[in-house]
Amino acid sequence: MLAFILRRIGQAILVLLTVALISFSLFRFVGDPTQQMTSQDTTLEERLQIRKNLGLDDPVIIQFARFVGNAARFDFGVSYQNRQPVAKLIGDRFPATMELAFASAMFALFAGIPMGVYAGLKPNSWLARVFQTVSLVGISLPTFLIGILLIFIFSVTFGLLPSFGRQGVVNLGFWTTGFLTWEGIRSLILPSITLGLFQMTLIMRLVRSEMMEVLRTDYVKFAKARGLTPRAVNYRHALKNTLIPVITITGLQLGSIIAFAIITETVFQWPGMGLMFLQAVQTVDIPIMSAYLLLVATLFVLINLIVDLLYALVDPRIRLSGKAA
Amino acid sequence: MSDSPASATGKPEPSRSMLARMRDSDIWHSFTRSWITMIAALVTFILIFSAIFAHQIAPNDPFNLASLSLLDGGKPPFWSPDGEWRFPLGTDQQGRCVLSSILFGMRISLIVGFLGVVLAAVIGITLGLVSGYLGGTVDSVIMRIADVQLTFPAILIALLIDGTMRALVGTARSEVLVFWVLVVSIGLSFWVQYARTVRGSTMVERNKEYVQAARLIGLGRVTILFRHVLPNVIGPVLVIITINMALAIITEATLSFLGVGLPPTEPSLGTLIRIGNEFLFSGEWWVVIFPGLTLAALVLAINLLGDWLRDALNPKLR
Numbered sequence: 001m002l003a004f005i006l007r008r009i010g011q012a013i014l015v016l017l018t019v020a021l022i023s024f025s026l027f028r029f030v031g032d033p034t035q036q037m038t039s040q041d042t043t044l045e046e047r048l049q050i051r052k053n054l055g056l057d058d059p060v061i062i063q064f065a066r067f068v069g070n071a072a073r074f075d076f077g078v079s080y081q082n083r084q085p086v087a088k089l090i091g092d093r094f095p096a097t098m099e100l101a102f103a104s105a106m107f108a109l110f111a112g113i114p115m116g117v118y119a120g121l122k123p124n125s126w127l128a129r130v131f132q133t134v135s136l137v138g139i140s141l142p143t144f145l146i147g148i149l150l151i152f153i154f155s156v157t158f159g160l161l162p163s164f165g166r167q168g169v170v171n172l173g174f175w176t177t178g179f180l181t182w183e184g185i186r187s188l189i190l191p192s193i194t195l196g197l198f199q200m201t202l203i204m205r206l207v208r209s210e211m212m213e214v215l216r217t218d219y220v221k222f223a224k225a226r227g228l229t230p231r232a233v234n235y236r237h238a239l240k241n242t243l244i245p246v247i248t249i250t251g252l253q254l255g256s257i258i259a260f261a262i263i264t265e266t267v268f269q270w271p272g273m274g275l276m277f278l279q280a281v282q283t284v285d286i287p288i289m290s291a292y293l294l295l296v297a298t299l300f301v302l303i304n305l306i307v308d309l310l311y312a313l314v315d316p317r318i319r320l321s322g323k324a325a
Numbered sequence: 326m327s328d329s330p331a332s333a334t335g336k337p338e339p340s341r342s343m344l345a346r347m348r349d350s351d352i353w354h355s356f357t358r359s360w361i362t363m364i365a366a367l368v369t370f371i372l373i374f375s376a377i378f379a380h381q382i383a384p385n386d387p388f389n390l391a392s393l394s395l396l397d398g399g400k401p402p403f404w405s406p407d408g409e410w411r412f413p414l415g416t417d418q419q420g421r422c423v424l425s426s427i428l429f430g431m432r433i434s435l436i437v438g439f440l441g442v443v444l445a446a447v448i449g450i451t452l453g454l455v456s457g458y459l460g461g462t463v464d465s466v467i468m469r470i471a472d473v474q475l476t477f478p479a480i481l482i483a484l485l486i487d488g489t490m491r492a493l494v495g496t497a498r499s500e501v502l503v504f505w506v507l508v509v510s511i512g513l514s515f516w517v518q519y520a521r522t523v524r525g526s527t528m529v530e531r532n533k534e535y536v537q538a539a540r541l542i543g544l545g546r547v548t549i550l551f552r553h554v555l556p557n558v559i560g561p562v563l564v565i566i567t568i569n570m571a572l573a574i575i576t577e578a579t580l581s582f583l584g585v586g587l588p589p590t591e592p593s594l595g596t597l598i599r600i601g602n603e604f605l606f607s608g609e610w611w612v613v614i615f616p617g618l619t620l621a622a623l624v625l626a627i628n629l630l631g632d633w634l635r636d637a638l639n640p641k642l643r
Binding site: 018 | 472473476477478480484485487488489491492571575578582583584598605606608610613614617620621624625628
């Protein structure tokens, strides 16, 4: 087990270093970092001095090591556009994205699991067929289109919910939250449904097929034969066993929720990291781009690592097959 | 690939036309059994047909500035009292016909999606063949890159490549350049799946006798890979291409919607939705809803066709 953990951590570090190399190359070779700090009147000596102060004359390996060292201390340089430290800009917007991601994951779980359980228990009922059709549409519609349709229905036509922005935000010092006010929760509803719909359909389909599989197994038949109530069989015995893959998939999907937040945040003008990243892409603001890339990669790799380790803890077969490879 | 008995025995049967052979095949049979698939095929065919012949079908020319009139701006679809038959689905603020814009936009979306998928398939198949045939260090390097890339969603990769290429070529870019930047972004985001599939089947084919024979008579590696191994591993790739086509169209539309894709002067469906989205609150819903529905119908139809193709070509489900 220890060897497995160490090897997985080693792989994770390797992936992170690769991503760091990519964002370093972005930072160093795409465009000249001094270009943004100088004007036309800057003399050549001043330019050379700036290059020297920034350490751009050092060998590339040393520059890369310094880049990694700085990144480990959350120092990503200064944004070309806003002239503010990138770490501060990201820190300001981090809570907005995290709350959106959390709300969508909760929506996906608490809507997806009951729908999947129902569709798995009664696969031929009309409601289950409706769920299947909805899930097909949910997989086919692009995220931004779902957002626009929701805005069209709930904001423009019926005027029930706010269509953009993050309102009713309470500042807690280190964190800003929209969960504490009614306004804040209302403005969170449409974006989190938009972001979570794809995950919800995924979870629903997964729970449905797992339920249908588990209900055919011997231990469920035996539980029925013992005369347990359908309620106990379905929820105590069957559902419990379907939840392991669901938890794994949800964990892995957290990463793509954060990535797809870029689109949702654009549609709803939600002031999160994704919107900032998109603006950085449009204005070629390299420090923000490379910092965002590193941050998201770290989140992805951490989530993958935790899920893998949890899985190995639960399922010994993975440990064994890992040893052979 | 062929399912007809004629090709299995290898005897030429001049009396039976290709059409008759196709009608006898399993694929055709499973196609006619599922009415959802037939509707999906019909929708796909109509949409692709009208995109190809957009010049002939479109009632108006949305790009000809001389024929546009601001007086025609903001007209609703034909069934509402202010609507006109001249503009069946209404017009936007500049008086551009929504239906015509959709036809031309769909054409661009389809071209970008198709070229992107072809590029992804070419990169993926080549790397998969090389990786599976050579093995060793080359194989592990290519597969590690694939692993790292698989950790990230394709849309993020496409955004990053797009951003990097913008930085490299500068922000003052021509429309042609933007077009190819999009194609390359999509191509580089989707190659992994092809590489993995082809690598797997190449590793099986590598040890078969015909490959050894080809090696014995002194054929070069490139000839062996592309003339002899490729035809035997291409089957599953065709299914991935169909499913990826829908994904590529969504990716292009998303990038254009986010404002890093095609510009308003050469709008794809995604660009049309982005422009129309700004008028959603002024009550002109048709400018955004119709391109959106077209995109949804196109993607849904192609997805259904891909699902069917996957099941029809899967020998385990027969």
